[in-house]
Amino acid sequence: MDIDLAIENENHLRLKNSLHSFLFEGKKDESLACRHYDCTLGKWLYTTGIFQYRHIPEVHSLERAHTELHTKLTDLATEKEKKDHEKCLEIYREIEKVSLRLSMLLQQLREAMKTTAPVDVKPAPVTNNDLPLEHQALCDFFMQAPGIFCVLKGPSHIFQLINPDYKELIGNRELKGKDIRTALPELEGQGVYELLDKVYQRKRTYTGREIPVYFNTGKGIPEKVYLNFIYKPILDSSDECSGILVFGYDVSGEVRLRKRSEESETRLKLAIDAAEIGTFEWNMNTREFICSEKLAKIYGYRKKARISYKEFTGAIHPGDKKLRIHAIEEALRTGVMFYEARITRPDGNIRWVKFSGKIVFDEKRNPCRMYGTALDVTDQKTLEERLEKKVKERTKELVLNNEMLIRQKELSESVINASMDNITVLDTKLRFVILNERALAAYKKRKEKLIGQPIHKVFPQVLKSGLYADLRKALRGEGMHDFNYRSFILKGYFEVFIFPLRDSNDKVYGVLLITHDNTPVVEASERLIAANKKLEEKNTVLEKNNRELASFRYIANHDLQEPLRKIQVFAGLVGKHIDRPERVKEYTENISHSARSMSDLVQAVLNYSRLSANEQSFTKVNLNALLKDLKKEFRPLIAAKSAKISCSRLLPVKGDPGQLKQLFTCLLSNSLKFSDKEPVITILSRVIFTDVRQSGNSGADKYLELVFKDNGIGFEQKYADQVFRMFRRLQTSRQYPGAGIGLAIVKKIVENHGGHIFVKSEPHAGTAFYIYLPVI
Amino acid sequence: MIDDDVDDQKIFSIIAEEIDDSVTCTFASDGVDALEKLRSGSCSPDLIFLDVNMPRMDGIECLKRIKATKELDHIPVFMYSTTADPDTMRLTKQLGAREFIVKPSNIADLSAVLSTIFSKEKASHSVK
Numbered sequence: 001m002d003i004d005l006a007i008e009n010e011n012h013l014r015l016k017n018s019l020h021s022f023l024f025e026g027k028k029d030e031s032l033a034c035r036h037y038d039c040t041l042g043k044w045l046y047t048t049g050i051f052q053y054r055h056i057p058e059v060h061s062l063e064r065a066h067t068e069l070h071t072k073l074t075d076l077a078t079e080k081e082k083k084d085h086e087k088c089l090e091i092y093r094e095i096e097k098v099s100l101r102l103s104m105l106l107q108q109l110r111e112a113m114k115t116t117a118p119v120d121v122k123p124a125p126v127t128n129n130d131l132p133l134e135h136q137a138l139c140d141f142f143m144q145a146p147g148i149f150c151v152l153k154g155p156s157h158i159f160q161l162i163n164p165d166y167k168e169l170i171g172n173r174e175l176k177g178k179d180i181r182t183a184l185p186e187l188e189g190q191g192v193y194e195l196l197d198k199v200y201q202r203k204r205t206y207t208g209r210e211i212p213v214y215f216n217t218g219k220g221i222p223e224k225v226y227l228n229f230i231y232k233p234i235l236d237s238s239d240e241c242s243g244i245l246v247f248g249y250d251v252s253g254e255v256r257l258r259k260r261s262e263e264s265e266t267r268l269k270l271a272i273d274a275a276e277i278g279t280f281e282w283n284m285n286t287r288e289f290i291c292s293e294k295l296a297k298i299y300g301y302r303k304k305a306r307i308s309y310k311e312f313t314g315a316i317h318p319g320d321k322k323l324r325i326h327a328i329e330e331a332l333r334t335g336v337m338f339y340e341a342r343i344t345r346p347d348g349n350i351r352w353v354k355f356s357g358k359i360v361f362d363e364k365r366n367p368c369r370m371y372g373t374a375l376d377v378t379d380q381k382t383l384e385e386r387l388e389k390k391v392k393e394r395t396k397e398l399v400l401n402n403e404m405l406i407r408q409k410e411l412s413e414s415v416i417n418a419s420m421d422n423i424t425v426l427d428t429k430l431r432f433v434i435l436n437e438r439a440l441a442a443y444k445k446r447k448e449k450l451i452g453q454p455i456h457k458v459f460p461q462v463l464k465s466g467l468y469a470d471l472r473k474a475l476r477g478e479g480m481h482d483f484n485y486r487s488f489i490l491k492g493y494f495e496v497f498i499f500p501l502r503d504s505n506d507k508v509y510g511v512l513l514i515t516h517d518n519t520p521v522v523e524a525s526e527r528l529i530a531a532n533k534k535l536e537e538k539n540t541v542l543e544k545n546n547r548e549l550a551s552f553r554y555i556a557n558h559d560l561q562e563p564l565r566k567i568q569v570f571a572g573l574v575g576k577h578i579d580r581p582e583r584v585k586e587y588t589e590n591i592s593h594s595a596r597s598m599s600d601l602v603q604a605v606l607n608y609s610r611l612s613a614n615e616q617s618f619t620k621v622n623l624n625a626l627l628k629d630l631k632k633e634f635r636p637l638i639a640a641k642s643a644k645i646s647c648s649r650l651l652p653v654k655g656d657p658g659q660l661k662q663l664f665t666c667l668l669s670n671s672l673k674f675s676d677k678e679p680v681i682t683i684l685s686r687v688i689f690t691d692v693r694q695s696g697n698s699g700a701d702k703y704l705e706l707v708f709k710d711n712g713i714g715f716e717q718k719y720a721d722q723v724f725r726m727f728r729r730l731q732t733s734r735q736y737p738g739a740g741i742g743l744a745i746v747k748k749i750v751e752n753h754g755g756h757i758f759v760k761s762e763p764h765a766g767t768a769f770y771i772y773l774p775v776i
Numbered sequence: 777m778i779d780d781d782v783d784d785q786k787i788f789s790i791i792a793e794e795i796d797d798s799v800t801c802t803f804a805s806d807g808v809d810a811l812e813k814l815r816s817g818s819c820s821p822d823l824i825f826l827d828v829n830m831p832r833m834d835g836i837e838c839l840k841r842i843k844a845t846k847e848l849d850h851i852p853v854f855m856y857s858t859t860a861d862p863d864t865m866r867l868t869k870q871l872g873a874r875e876f877i878v879k880p881s882n883i884a885d886l887s888a889v890l891s892t893i894f895s896k897e898k899a900s901h902s903v904k
Contacts (some may be wrong), residue, residue, distance in 0.1 A: 562858060565881045566783050572883040573790065590783060 003044040005110040009103055011040070012069065016099045019073065023080065023092060032077060036070035037205045046205060046232075052118035053109070062105040069098045071209070085305075089290065147249040148227075151234070152180060157196050157244060159183055169225070169250070171218025186216045196244060199231040203241045206231040208248075210255050226255035278374040280312065284367050298353060298376045300345030317342035317350065327355075332367055335359050340377065352381035422490075424513040425501070430454050430471055433510060442490050442515075461488035467496075474500045474511045484518065492519035551725070551744075552605070559601055563594035570594070604741045611659060611748050618753075621657050623650035623706075627683065630664050634672070641672055647683035651704050653773045655753045663749045666742040667769060671710035674767075682709045687775060703755070703772040711766040720759050777803050778810040778838065779827040779856070784879065788825070788856075791883060795891045807833025811841055814848055821851060822897055826873070828857040828864060836867065843872045854893065 018029040036042045045063050053059045072095045079087040143149075148166035150159060157180040167175070175183040181193060190213055199206050208229050214222040229248025233241045272279060278295025282288075289309035296307045299315055316324055320341035331337030337357040342350050357372025416423050422439035426432060432450045440447055445458070455462060455471070462468040465488050470480045480498040487494050495516040500508045570587045577583040627647055631638070638645065645668075653660070671681050684707040715723065724747040746769075750757040754774050761767040777788050789801045802819045804810035807830060813819040824842065828835035835855060842848045855868045855876040865876040875893075880886045 558858065562781075565858070565879065566787075568881045569787050569883055569886075570783075573787070576883065590786075594783070 003040065003048075005041075005106045005113070008041040009106040012099065012102055012106075015069075015073070016095065019076065019092070019095065023076070023088060032073050034070060035074070035207070036067045037207065039070065041066060042070070048118075053113065053116070055119060056109065056112045056116055058105050058109045058112055062102070062109055065098055065102045065105055067207075069095065069102055072098060086290065086292075147247060148229075150175075150246045151243060152196065152246060153243040154179075155197075155200055156181070157193075157200070160243065166246075169217065170215055173216075173218075184215070186214060186222055190214060196231060199233055199244055200241050203233045203235065203239075205233065210251055212255075224252075225250055226252040272373075276376065280372050280374065282309065282370040282372070284369060295374055298351070298374055299343060300347060300349065300351075315343040315345070317344060324355075331357065331359050331370075335361065337370070337372065340381075350378075351376055352378040421517070422513075422515045424455075424515075426455060426471065426511045426513065428475060428509060430456065430468075430475075430511070432458075439515075459489045464488070470496075470498055471511055471513070474498045475508055476500075477502075477508055484522065485515075487515070490515070490517075492517065493522035494518050548609075560598055563598040563601075566594040567591050601741075604745075607662075608741060608745050608748065611662075611745065611752065617656055618654045619657065620652050621655050621660055622652050623660070623685075626657070626661055627664060630661065630668060633665075634668055637672055641675065641679055643672055643675075643679035643681060645681045645683075648685055650683070650685045650706070651687065651775060653704055653753070653775060655773070656749075659749045659752060663746050663771075666746045667708045670742055671708070671712055671767070675710065675712040677711070680711045683707070684709070688772075690772065702775045704775045706769075706771040706773065708769040708771065709766065710768075714761045714763045714765050714767050716763060717761060720761065723759060724757070777801055777825040777856070778805075778807065778830070778835070779803070779825075780805050780830045781827070784827070787883075787886070791886050791890055792894075795887060796894050799894060806830040807835070807838030807841070810838055814842070815845070822901070823893065824851050824853045825856040825877075826853055828855060828859055828868075836864070836871070839868060839871050839873060852897070 021027040022029050049059055050063055072091055076091045143163050149163040150166050151161040153160045159175040159178055162175050210226045212224050212226050214224055217223040227248045228251050232245040234243040234245055236242045278292050278298045280291035280295055293305045296304050299307055324341050327337055327339035340354045343353050344350055354375045354377045357370050359367045360369040362368045416436040422442050423436040424439050425434035431452055431454045456468050477500050482496045485494050485496040495518045497514040499512040501510040501512055503509050570590045574584050574587045672679050686705050688703055688705050689701050690703055724743045747757055756772045759769050779785055785803045792799050792801055804813055826835045852874040855873045858879050860878050868876055
């Protein structure tokens with residue numbers, strides 16, 4: 001077969017252009033689908049070229065390049081079908097390279113063919129089953145070469161030659177002499193038989209790539225094997241097909257690997273798709289920029305599938321351009337790029353995009369390519385911004401709240417510290433939680449020593465005093481207010497308030513103890529009470545004095561005016577009967593008498609008023625001696641009345657001798673006076689223990705009881721109190737003269753000595769005076 | 777005249793005699809004594825002069841008793857006392873005393889009082 005390589009070169013260049021149109025304009029071209037063994041050049045190569053010019057190395061390179069070109073063209077078509085644009089571009093680039101190589105090789109071969117003669121070798125036709133020697137050599141080659149080889153003869157494809165690898169593949173079955181259908185029945189339905197038939201009939205070589213075939217490899221189940229193979233028809237001298245040469249090799253490994261890689265890639269693509277990540281590639285040397293549709297979408301180009309580098313960088317927000325430059329500089333150093341920037345979409349919207357990428361360097365450490373991803377993070381950014389804003393606001397709120405709380409806390413602290421009372425707060429275990437300044441000062445302990453300690457541990461006195469019990473009551477919810485509490489801790493009197501503290505669930509969480517220092521108040525009130533008592537005592541004295549004063553008034557009114565009146569009257573009568581001497585004498589006697597009684601009265605009253613209780617002048621008084629003296633003084637009267645006086649032995653008393661003498665004088669005098677027969681007077685004494693608090697004012701328990709008894713005229717017992725009153729006379733002054741003051745004096749003297757006196761009497765049955773004087 | 781004070785008795789009798797020597801005075805020293813004399817009939821006076829402060833039975837009690845006695849209640853009773861206590865004066869008036877005379881300090885006044893009383897009494901008697 002003859003060929004014009006120059007034309008073939010043109011043809012193949014034309015192919016490339018068709019490809020370009022097909023790729024970028026979508027113009028379909030059937031020539032692109034041409035197989036490497038179907039085009040003119042290919043045919044020539046496989047029938048003539050590689051045999052006749054096999055001594056020229058370019059032929060073989062050409063064959064390889066040519067095959068590669070056509071294969072790639074087919075691939076591209078497939079990828080275009082799949083709409084895998086990146087792959088298309090990749091293949092296209094490769095095609096360009098191959099094409100270039102092919103072109104070069106064609107030229108080289110042309111040149112070589114001009115100078116080199118073809119080897120006149122015709123392939124020996126295979127006419128019978130026995131193979132000539134050259135073919136034997138070929139067979140040897142086949143047996144040793146890698147890959148699976150076999151030679152099939154005849155239209156039913158009988159196995160003539162099988163190499164060991166093939167044999168191994170099919171499980172070492174004996175195939176020689178068998179036709180394919182019999183030898184490998186498992187190939188039924190896989191299209192192999194039909195393919196072999198076609199190749200035999202049409203005398204066209206078939207190249208299969210990565211064809212999956214199931215073989216019985218002897219492992220039981222049929223094994224799937226990926227094969228690259230060629231079915232080449234063997235033509236005899238008359239150009240008729242006599243058999244098929246099968247050559248192939250197992251590419252299962254590569255296929256599986258590739259498939260896995262494809263799968264990963266697919267998954268990755270899916271992931272990228274799902275994540276809405278846009279991808280891009282920037283070739284720093286060629287300035288070529290490739291990006292995914294997603295990226296275009298991010299950039300807001302709905303109709304376009306691609307954006308240009310200009311569009312890519314141009315959309316960056318002016319404010320973020322610097323940021324981007326900086327990130328790229330960083331990336332050129334480190335190889336890793338990462339930045340976030342705003343982009344402006346064609347419609348004016350601003351979006352936040354996160355760019356991340358990797359720079360690939362060549363051997364000289366020069367950057368050659370950048371691979372990157374872009375992700376629209378506007379929503380997150382907005383969210384972030386909103387969140388940040390919220391956080392800022394909330395922080396501000398919290399800061400304000402905090403300030404307010406601090407102020408409130410400071411205020412309440414100031415208030416409780418300003419209080420004049422001790423304020424203490426205890427927890428449910430009665431441990432000190434809060435103490436105000438006053439409380440600390442009062443307890444005289446340091447705060448650290450108190451806080452956290454139970455009150456009954458620090459001050460055990462509270463267990464005895466009852467405060468502990470009250471605090472426990474408070475824990476049960478019962479408050480307490482004690483107006484006057486005697487504190488053993490603080491030494492004094494306090495008004496105590498105990499409040500149970502309840503939380504919002506009404507549960508008691510602590511106890512509030514407020515103590516108000518009442519000590520000054522209590523002390524003041526005690527002083528007041530004491531003062532009152534003194535006043536009362538003074539009052540009693542004053543009342544007594546008043547009574548005496550009243551008596552004095554009475555005297556003035558009656559007992560002095562009386563004699564005075566009489567004196568006046570008698571004086572008048574004297575004047576009237578001046579010429580009657582005996583009358584004058586009588587009247588002047590009357591005057592004298594009245595005057596005397598006035599004088600007596602005044603004297604007695606003065607005596608009485610002079611009687612005062614001066615305890616300082618009290619001495620031990622021997623009553624027996626006193627009475628003895630008295631009897632001596634009264635002897636004339638006693639004799640005149642024929643009175644009999646007997647007294648028992650009297651114990652000494654502490655007192656005023658003068659007053660005591662007066663006392664006995666009065667009593668004796670009265671007894672002698674108020675008698676209508678011979679007076680019999682007895683004085684008895686004994687010591688008794690009595691409570692005379694009701695009348696006496698000394699409070700002593702041991703008393704000397706003196707009984708002064710007479711047999712005089714007596715009086716009705718109902719006057720027993722009256723007789724001691726001043727000027728209360730029960731008898732007519734004529735019959736029994738006297739100022740009527742004696743017994744009053746007696747009573748006063750007895751009282752001066754802290755004693756008590758009362759009288760028992762009966763008319764005509766005598767009188768008995770009972771006097772109680774405190775004994776030393 | 778009922779009075780425990782002998783001087784007063786003396787004074788009274790002297791003045792009474794001076795005013796009208798036809799007047800007879802009988803004396804009692806206290807209420808008990810007075811009533812005894814009155815009831816026994818040993819004395820049936822036209823006028824009674826009664827002191828207040830007396831032992832055994834005072835003037836108030838005596839007055840009551842006199843006024844309680846049918847035969848005696850017609851006799852005009854004049855209280856004659858040193859006290860000028862308004863309550864006592866009112867009480868005696870209530871009990872039926874004709875007048876309450878406070879014992880005067882000078883004889884002229886006593887004289888005047890008694891003479892008025894005597895002449896009044898005499899006048900009423902003559903009407904009868």
